[in-house]
Amino acid sequence: xxxxxxxxxxxxxxxxxxxxxxxxxxxxxxxxxxxxxxxxxxxxxxxxxxxxxxxxxxxxxxxxxxxxxxxxxxxxxxxxxxxxxxxxxxxxxx
Amino acid sequence: xxxxxxxxxxxxxxxxxxxxxxxxxxxxxxxxxxxxxxxxxxxxxxxxxxxxxxxxxxxxxxxxxxxxxxxxxxxxxxxxxxxxxxxxxxxxxxxxxxxxxxxxxxxxxxxxxxxxxxxxxxxxxxxxxxxxxxxxxxxxxxxxxxxxxxxxxxxxxxxxxxxxxxxxxxxxxxxxxxxxxxxxxxxxxxxxxxxxxxxxxxxxxxxxxxxxxxxxxxxxxxxxxxxxxxxxxxxxxxxxxxxxxxxxxxxxxxxxxxxxxxxxxxxxxxxxxxxxxxxxxxxxxxxxxxxxxxxxxxxxxxxxxxxxxxxxxxxxxxxxxxxxxxxxxxxxxxxxxxxxxxxxxxxxxxxxxxxxxxxxxxxxxxxxxxxxxxxxxxxxxxxxxxxxxxxxxxxxxxxxxxxxxxxxxxxxxxxxxxxxxxxxxxxxxxxxxxxxxxxxxxxxxxxxxxxxxxxxxxxxxxxxxxxxxxxxxxxxxxxxxxxxxxxxxxxxxxxxxxxxxxxxxxxxxxxxxxxxxxxxxxxxxxxxxxxxxxxxxxxxxxxxxxxxxxxxxxxxxxxxxxxxxxxxxxxxxxxxxxxxxxxxxxxxxxxxxxxxxxxxxxxxxxxxxxxxxxxxxxxxxxxxxxxxxxxxxxxxxxxxxxxxxxxxxxxxxxxxxxxxxxxxxxxxxxxxxxxxxxxxxxxxxxxxxxxxxxxxxxxxxxxxxxxxxxxxxxxxxxxxxxxxxxxxxxxxxxxxxxxxxxxxxxxxxxxxxxxxxxxxxxxxxxxxxxxxxxxxxxxxxxxxxxxxxxxxxxxxxxxxxxxxx
Numbered sequence: 043x044x045x046x047x048x049x050x051x052x053x054x055x056x057x058x059x060x061x062x063x064x065x066x067x068x069x070x071x072x073x074x075x076x077x078x079x080x081x082x083x084x085x086x087x088x089x090x091x092x093x094x095x096x097x098x099x100x101x102x103x104x105x106x107x108x109x110x111x112x113x114x115x116x117x118x119x120x121x122x123x124x125x126x127x128x129x130x131x132x133x134x135x136x
Numbered sequence: 137x138x139x140x141x142x143x144x145x146x147x148x149x150x151x152x153x154x155x156x157x158x159x160x161x162x163x164x165x166x167x168x169x170x171x172x173x174x175x176x177x178x179x180x181x182x183x184x185x186x187x188x189x190x191x192x193x194x195x196x197x198x199x200x201x202x203x204x205x206x207x208x209x210x211x212x213x214x215x216x217x218x219x220x221x222x223x224x225x226x227x228x229x230x231x232x233x234x235x236x237x238x239x240x241x242x243x244x245x246x247x248x249x250x251x252x253x254x255x256x257x258x259x260x261x262x263x264x265x266x267x268x269x270x271x272x273x274x275x276x277x278x279x280x281x282x283x284x285x286x287x288x289x290x291x292x293x294x295x296x297x298x299x300x301x302x303x304x305x306x307x308x309x310x311x312x313x314x315x316x317x318x319x320x321x322x323x324x325x326x327x328x329x330x331x332x333x334x335x336x337x338x339x340x341x342x343x344x345x346x347x348x349x350x351x352x353x354x355x356x357x358x359x360x361x362x363x364x365x366x367x368x369x370x371x372x373x374x375x376x377x378x379x380x381x382x383x384x385x386x387x388x389x390x391x392x393x394x395x396x397x398x399x400x401x402x403x404x405x406x407x408x409x410x411x412x413x414x415x416x417x418x419x420x421x422x423x424x425x426x427x428x429x430x431x432x433x434x435x436x437x438x439x440x441x442x443x444x445x446x447x448x449x450x451x452x453x454x455x456x457x458x459x460x461x462x463x464x465x466x467x468x469x470x471x472x473x474x475x476x477x478x479x480x481x482x483x484x485x486x487x488x489x490x491x492x493x494x495x496x497x498x499x500x501x502x503x504x505x506x507x508x509x510x511x512x513x514x515x516x517x518x519x520x521x522x523x524x525x526x527x528x529x530x531x532x533x534x535x536x537x538x539x540x541x542x543x544x545x546x547x548x549x550x551x552x553x554x555x556x557x558x559x560x561x562x563x564x565x566x567x568x569x570x571x572x573x574x575x576x577x578x579x580x581x582x583x584x585x586x587x588x589x590x591x592x593x594x595x596x597x598x599x600x601x602x603x604x605x606x607x608x609x610x611x612x613x614x615x616x617x618x619x620x621x622x623x624x625x626x627x628x629x630x631x632x633x634x635x636x637x638x639x640x641x642x643x644x645x646x647x648x649x650x651x652x653x654x655x656x657x658x659x660x661x662x663x664x665x666x667x668x669x670x671x672x673x674x675x676x677x678x679x680x681x682x683x684x685x686x687x688x689x690x691x692x693x694x695x696x697x698x699x700x701x702x703x704x705x706x707x708x709x710x711x712x713x714x715x716x717x718x719x720x721x722x723x724x725x726x727x728x729x730x731x732x733x734x735x736x737x738x739x740x741x742x743x744x745x746x747x748x749x750x751x752x753x754x755x756x757x758x759x760x761x762x763x764x765x766x767x768x769x770x771x772x773x774x775x776x777x778x779x780x781x782x783x784x785x786x787x788x789x790x791x792x793x794x795x796x797x798x799x800x801x802x803x804x805x806x807x808x809x810x811x812x813x814x815x816x817x818x819x820x821x822x823x824x825x826x827x828x829x830x831x832x833x834x835x836x837x838x839x840x841x842x843x844x845x846x847x848x849x850x851x852x853x854x855x856x857x858x859x860x861x862x863x864x865x866x867x868x869x870x871x872x873x874x875x876x877x878x879x880x881x882x883x884x885x886x887x888x889x890x891x892x893x894x895x896x897x898x899x900x901x902x903x904x905x906x907x908x909x910x911x912x913x914x915x916x917x918x919x920x921x922x923x924x925x926x927x928x929x930x931x932x933x934x935x936x937x938x939x940x941x
Contacts, residue, residue: 056771102808
C-alpha cells in the first residue's frame, strides 16, 4: 500500500520535474530560468526524500541538506550576476 | 683486437690528436707532415699481406662489438679488399703529401681538413675490410658523412654547400636503401657475414626476397659510384679542394659502390637480372659520362664526367663478367671471367691516372688561378712537367699505348665482344649493341682526353686573361702526380707483376667457385696480335682525332639539347616541388583553428572505432543482463535529453549556464536513484561551483566581442557530433553485452573486516586505492596553483606593457 503511494508520488514528481524543465528551457527571460532552477532543486529535495523512504535508507539525508544549501547559493549567485553583473565584488579598498 | 683492427682504427684515433698538433705547431710546421705518417704506416702494414694473399690464403680477425646481436667487427683480407686497401692508403699518402703544398698553412683551417680526411680514410678502410654487413654499413655512412664535410670544406661558398647537400641527399638515400637490402640478405641467409653468405650462395636465387634485396643494394652501390641517373652529385662535388676531388671523387669513395658490386657478385651473379641491371646501367653511364664530358669548360667538371664514364665502364665489366657464374665451370666461364679481371685492372689503372690528372689540374688552378678551358692555353713551355703528366694521364684515359689504360681498354673491348656472342639470358640482338655503344663512348673519351691536353697546354698563351706570372709548381706538389704518372707507365710494361700479386687474388675473391676449380688463368700482354680489339682501338684513335680536329663544327649539337631536360634540372625541380607540395599540404590542414583539429580527432575516432568494429565484427547487443526501467527513470531521462538539447540551441550564454546547472541537478538525482550518495553529494557541490565559475568568467569576457549570438549551424559539425555519440553508444552497448569476467567488487564488500570502514566508496578511495586519490589531490593542487599563477602573471604582464607605453 505505502509502496504504491510512494511510487505514485515519485511518478508525479517526475512529471513536476518535467514541467519545471519546460520552464527552464522555454524561458522566456533569464529570471524565469533561474527560478525554474530553484524549483528544480526543491523538486529534487522531495524526490530524494521520497526515494529514501522507498528504499528505507538513511544514506541520502545529507544530499537533501546539501541540495537545500546549494540551490540557495546558486540562486543567490545568479541573482547577483543578473543584478550587478558580478558574483563576487571586490573590496572597497581596491 | 688484432693489428688489422688497429690499422683501420688508426686514422680515427689520430684524427683526435690532429687539432692539438695543429694548435701546437701552426704556423711553424704544416700539420700535413704529421698526418702523412698514418697512411705510410698503413701501406707498409698492408704490403706485408701480399705474399700471403697472392698464394691464395685469406686472413680474418674478429672482435666482438655487439655479440648478443651477432654484430662483430670482423675484418677479412682477401685479394679484392687488399687491392682497395692499398689504393686507399697509397693514394691517401700521395694526396696528403700533395695537400701539404696545396693547402696554405696560413690561410686554411688545416685541422678541420685533416680530421675530415682521416675520418674518411678510416671509414673507407673499414668499408673494404669489414666482413659483417652492418659494420660495413656503419663505415659506408661514415664515408658519406666525411665526404659531405670535405665537399663543404669552404663552407662560406654557396656552391660548396649546395654540392655537399646534394651529395649527402643522394648517397644517404642510397645508403639507406642498401641497409634495407642488407637486412633482406641477412634474413635470407641467417648470417651477417659476407663470407658465409658467399659460401652458401646457392640458397639465394630461389628466395622471394632475392630481387628486392638485389635492387636495393644496387641502388646503394649506384648512388655511391655515381652511376646513371644518380651521377649528378659528382660534378657538384668538385667544389671541394682539389686533393679531396682527387682522393674521394676519383680514386676511392666513388669506387665503394664498385667494391660492393664486386664483393656481392658471388651472391647475385649468374642471375639474369643482376647481369642486365649492372651491365645495362654501366653502359648507359659510360656513354652518358663521356658524351657530357666533352661539353664541359671547367677542367674539374670534365674530369668529374670522365670519372662517371670510367666508373660506368668498370660497372658494366662487372655486370658482363657476372655471366661467368652462370656457366658454373667450363671454358665459357673463363671467357667471361676476363671481364671481371678487366674491371679490377681498370679500377687500379683509373685510380692512378685519374688521381694524377686531378693533381695536375689542381696545380694549374693553383698556378694560373683558373680552371676554365676558355681562359687557359699555351702552358706547354711554362709548365713542362705538368704537361708531361697530363699527357700521360690523358692518353692512359683515352686508351693509347704505352700507358696502362690501353691494356684495360683492350680487355674491355674483348669483354664486350665476348658478350655480343652471348647466347644466354634471352639476349638476342640486344647484345650486338653493346660493343657499338662501348666503341662510341670510347671515341668520346678520346675526344675529351685530347681537349684536356691540347686546349690547356697548346695554342696561344693568354696572359691578359690570367693576370699573373705563370710558372711551374714547387717540386713537392709535383712528386705525387709524378709517382702516379710513373705507375701508369710501369703498369703498362709490367702488367703481369701486378696481376700475379694483386689482381689474380682479387679475381679469385670475386669468382670464388671458379678459383677453386682452377679456371682462372688470365694473362695480360701489351701485344696480342692483329685482332678485332686492336682494330677497334685504331678506329677510336682515327675517328677521335677527326672529331677533335673538327670539334667546332659539331660542337653546336650540344646546344640543341635543352637545359630543362637535364638530370640536374630535374633534381632541382623535384626538390623544389617536394618542398612546395609539403608546404602547401601542411598549410592546408594546419589551419591554426582548434575546431579543425578537433574535427580531425573526432573523425579519426569514428573511423578507427567503426573500422575495428566492422573488421572484427565487434558489435554485440545482449539485453539479458539489463535491469528493468522504471517510469520515473524514463521520465527523468527524457527531461535530461530535453535539457541537454536546450543547451545546444540556447540563444544566449546565461541560458546555457542555467540549463547546464539544471542538467547537473538531474544527474545528481540519477546518482541518488542508482544508490550513490557520495557521488550525488560531490556532483552537487561541483555543479554549483562550476556554475559560479562560469558566471565569474562571463564578467571577464572582452567588451568588444560581447555579442549574444546563437551557435552557428554547420552540417559537418552536426554529422561528426552525431557520429561520435553513436560510436560511443555502440561501444557501450557492445561492452555491456560482452561481459566476460565477473566483477571484482565482491572483494570490497568486506571492507569492514579489511579496512575497518563501513562506507565502501570511501574505503576504496583512501584505503584500497589511495594512490589514485593522492594524485587527484595533486591534480587539484596544480590546477589551483596554475589558476593563481595565470591571474598573477597576467596582471604583472599587463602592468609592464602599460609602463613601456
